[in-house]
Amino acid sequence: xxxxxxxxxxxxxxxxxxxxxxxxxxxxxAEDTIYLGDTARAPYxxxxxxxxxxxxxxxxxxxxxxxxxxxxxxxxxxSSAVLRDARERYAxxxxxxxxxxxxxxxKATRTGHIGVICTVATATSQSYDDAMAAVPGVRLHTAPCPxxxxxxxxxxxxxxxxxxxxxxxxxxxxxxxxxxxxxGCTHYPLLTGVLGYVLGDAVTLVxxxxxxxxxxxxxxxxxxxxxxxxxxxxxxxxxxxxEKFSGIGRRLIGSHIDAVEQLVALGVGG
Numbered sequence: 413x414x415x416x417x418x419x420x421x422x423x424x425x426x427x428x429x430x431x432x433x434x435x436x437x438x439x440x441x442a443e444d445t446i447y448l449g450d451t452a453r454a455p456y457x458x459x460x461x462x463x464x465x466x467x468x469x470x471x472x473x474x475x476x477x478x479x480x481x482x483x484x485x486x487x488x489x490x491s492s493a494v495l496r497d498a499r500e501r502y503a504x505x506x507x508x509x510x511x512x513x514x515x516x517x518x519k520a521t522r523t524g525h526i527g528v529i530c531t532v533a534t535a536t537s538q539s540y541d542d543a544m545a546a547v548p549g550v551r552l553h554t555a556p557c558p559x560x561x562x563x564x565x566x567x568x569x570x571x572x573x574x575x576x577x578x579x580x581x582x583x584x585x586x587x588x589x590x591x592x593x594x595x596g597c598t599h600y601p602l603l604t605g606v607l608g609y610v611l612g613d614a615v616t617l618v619x620x621x622x623x624x625x626x627x628x629x630x631x632x633x634x635x636x637x638x639x640x641x642x643x644x645x646x647x648x649x650x651x652x653x654x655e656k657f658s659g660i661g662r663r664l665i666g667s668h669i670d671a672v673e674q675l676v677a678l679g680v681g682g
Contacts (some may be wrong), residue, residue, distance in 0.1 A: 414504060416480050416637050417477055419444035420628065421480030423471050425464075426454035426563060427660050428598035429486030432509065435625030436484065437646075439609075440632070441669045442639040444646070448475055450678065451492045455561060456489040464493040464533055466502060469501070470678060471651075481637055484628055485509065488530055488596050492537035497530025505631050512623035513594050514543035520616045521592040524549040526617075527585040529607075530596030531556045540596060553588040557581045557597070559604070564599040567663045572607060578603070578610050585611075601612030602664060648672040 418438075422433050426449050433447050450456075450471050455463045468490040472483055482500065483506045485491045491508035498506045535556045544550050559587045560581075563574050585593065593615055595601055608617060615643045632638045646668070648662045650657040654672040661669035 414477070414635070414637060416481065417638060417642075418479050418481035418653060419446050420482050420484060421445075421472075421475030421478065422484040422486050423457035423468070423475060423490065424598065425467070425490060426451045426489040426559065427657070427664055430668075431598050431601045431621040432486035432624050432664050434668060435622050435666070436628050437450060438643065439462075439625050439629045440638065441644055442642045443644045444626070444642075445644065446475060446480060446647045446649065448649045448675070449657060451650045451657055452678075453651065455531070457462045457533045457558060457561065459489075459533060461493050461533060461537055462594045465488055465497065467617045468494045469497065472502070473500055474675070474678060476504065480504060482507065482632060483626065484624065486598055486621070486624065488598065489533040492534050492539035505635065507624060507627050507631055509598065509620040509624040510539050510596075511543055512627040513596065513618050513620035514540055516623045517592050517594050517618045518544065518547050520618060521550065523589065523591045525551055525553065525588060525590045526594065527553045527555065527588070527590035528594040528596045529581065529585075529600060531557050532556045532558055532563070534596055540594065550587055553585050553590055555581055557587055557600075560603060563598065564602050565660050568636050569602055573628075574606055575610070575622075578606050582607070582610050586659065590615060592618060592622060594618045596620055606644065624679060646670060649675050651675050651678045
């Protein structure tokens with residue numbers, strides 16, 4: 413029996429999952445949440461899938477041991493690596509970022525040409541290809557954008573340098589004639605300004621963060637696990653430096669970050 417009053421566990425390799433957490437807080441403000449960022453071993457994007465799987469399951473095991481009522485894998489790279497294993501491994505519901513975004517993109521497209529920008533690990537896993545493989549009339553165009561994460565974490569979401577980078581990354585997708593773009597990394601919703609500017613109004617942007625949060629809401633509602641008579645509390649855990657986490661976290665999502673605790677038992681610490 414799952415405890416309705418237990419917190420929601422949100423996991424990411426680093427900081428991008430904070431955009432998922434913020435969307436969850438907006439939709440479910442009465443829920444307690446525990447956010448675990450494996451910042452000591454981030455980014456996961458360039459790592460082999462086997463290593464991503466090892467790290468992600470270690471972090472998810474820790475959240476389950478803390479007594480969460482649901483797991484949110486707020487990381488496209490980790491979702492690609494461990495989703496099937498996680499749903500077999502844990503007794504609580506597991507929500508991730510890939511399938512919700514894929515479903516939304518399929519509904520949004522008019523031409524069937526869908527683009528996805530993501531990390532190298534997500535592109536290599538072909539998880540979005542798998543999510544849409546059975547959908548007739550859909551053609552997926554993938555563009556890894558590895559440098560976007562660094563810009564976001566440095567607080568750079570505009571300017572000529574980033575604009576030039578975005579134009580280079582997005583050019584093949586524009587040539588392919590996409591009308592819908594999945595933001596397949598949870599850092600990327602913070603770049604909607606530059607992405608929308610380059611692609612224009614004719615291309616619909618689909619945020620994996622927002623779609624994941626909607627799935628969290630639907631899953632907890634369907635299982636009668638939502639809370640309404642409570643002011644949600646937030647706990648932040650990092651395998652890296654807590655001060656660095658607080659600084660980058662506030663840069664990404666404002667004043668939502670309170671005290672951050674370090675998990676020395678995971679990662680390498682420091």
